[in-house]
Amino acid sequence: MEKKDRIYSLPTWRMTKWLVKPGRNVPADIQVALLGGLFGSLPIFFGGIINTLMVAALITFRRPEPPFLLWLALETLVCASRIVVLISARRAALAGKPTHTDLYVVLALCWALSVGYGTFISLLSGDWIAATLACLSAASMVGGICVRNFGAPRLSAAMVALSIGPCALGALFTHESILWLVLVQVPLYMTSMSMASYRLNDMLVSTMLARRENELHARQDSLTGLLNRHGLFGALDTAVRNAGHGHAEYAVLYLDLDGFKAVNDPYGHAAGDTLLTQVSARLVALKPADAVAARIGGDEFVLLAGRLSEAEARELGERIIASVSLPYDLDQDKPVSIGGSVGIALIPRHGADRASVLHAADQALYLAKSAGKSRTAMAQP
Structure with a gap:
């Protein structure tokens, strides 16, 4: 049986359209192809969800206080919603129906915000075990965010900022001046990872354009422009x-x-x-x-x-x-x-x-x- 491609619909909201736009002068068909990457890489997607849920649950078990209970509830709600929307979108894409891309992008931002919130309250708690675990988890998520979302570098940069940025903000409220080094490290880390996403995106777009050009030449008569x-x-x-x-x-x-x-x-x-x-x-x-x-x-x-x-x-x-x-x-x-x-x-x-x-x-x-x-x-x- 012939395998049917999944075609995901482009977002319609102004903010989400801006976030997933891969760059200037990128043809619509390549934008659609890049968008499919946001719904793919399922091992990275589920690995990130499992990791953040486990970290939130363990820290909340260690510190069953309202801010952490709120974090666990938020993390659970966002992750469950992302899974439901992802499954629905993949089925809709096969059927040629709208894939609720706007909601999917917003939930990705909410997930990154939840990760960042966890690092912030962990640092404020003064519990360095909880803070270390939360910050390491957020830092590890950045790699997955960039690898999975470099088809939309603006979205990738926003998710990186929301997930790891609160580490620097939280360091300001601690009584350990040595942690202020994070105010330099985190912005540099965020900038370098975001730049990497843009470079990967440029490479991917260039490769897809070259492949499309080669396929066109392979199918097109060079003299008349008709099919060969x-x-x-x-x-x-x-x-x-x-x-x-x-x-x-x-x-x-x-x-x-x-x-x-x-x-x-x-x-x-x-x-x-x-x-x-x-x-x-x-x-x-x-x-x-x-x-x-x-x-x-x-x-x-x-x-x-x-x-x-x-x-x-x-x-x-x-x-x-x-x-x-x-x-x-x-x-x-x-x-x-x-x-x-x-x-x-x-x-x-x-x-x-x-x-x-x-x-x-x-x-x-x-x-x-x-x-x-x-x-x-x-x-x-």
């Missing part, structure tokens, strides 16, 4: 799967130019390339909004369109031939003209897989050329 053979194969595989699930038929229109060699040979390859780019522009102008166009050979093109009846596919093929047959301005003495033949195959009627449907369209193209060229032909059943 590899890109068409991916689109055909998707169409075959959708058609197999009972969706509407897809039409595959296989176009081969008539007379291209008579232009390319006397006028040169540069003129031939110009003609091919103009043909591709005409195909793009004619294709339905949800269709894809590909160049799979020297002068061979394929248009893949969904929700077309046989009559509509034939009509589209005729319009393609009429458009391709119009004159081309190639900066020569006079405009040049070519023709085109189109073979049509329908998915799944003429093929239940990529190879068979392309073969059917190719055979239909052969019929169109055999019948005199500059015409369409439908694949045989």
Whole structure:
């Protein structure tokens, strides 16, 4: 069974949108991909929750006083809420529903604030065992925060400040002047970890952009900007799967130019390339909004369109031939003209897989050329 990707919805509140924004000029699809990291890394997520709950429980057992009882209650409530929202969001993401991202981000901040509150009251208590345990726990959480949330460096920096910042604030209220060193150490630690999150984010965004660019080049024809053979194969595989699930038929229109060699040979390859780019522009102008166009050979093109009846596919093929047959301005003495033949195959009627449907369209193209060229032909059943 094909694994379905989880798509998490972007936040809608002004504050949460600002917190998860990865940086300038980051495309929306990469922002969505980075957002998924906030809901992933489950071992780190549950490890952090277990750690902070255990520390809060142990210190509260040691000092069952109102501030610590409040801390344990707050920690329990926030952690339970985070788990519920996380599970709900992961299920909603699979179903294509809203994932309550705003609430999830706010709960992350509340959790960091709860950790910071625990360190603050532990330092104020004068119980150095409790203070040491709480501060060590908060410091260890910073690493997990940065690793898990560097897709949103602003959120990571805010969580670091809320969780470890109160250590410095608490040190001011102690009677141990030696602890004032924390006033220097903690800001430096917060700054360095936040900077690390930003660097990791920049590296990840750059890697994702490079990967997307490579994938685009792997699927795109360098001359025309249309899909190449590899890109068409991916689109055909998707169409075959959708058609197999009972969706509407897809039409595959296989176009081969008539007379291209008579232009390319006397006028040169540069003129031939110009003609091919103009043909591709005409195909793009004619294709339905949800269709894809590909160049799979020297002068061979394929248009893949969904929700077309046989009559509509034939009509589209005729319009393609009429458009391709119009004159081309190639900066020569006079405009040049070519023709085109189109073979049509329908998915799944003429093929239940990529190879068979392309073969059917190719055979239909052969019929169109055999019948005199500059015409369409439908694949045989």
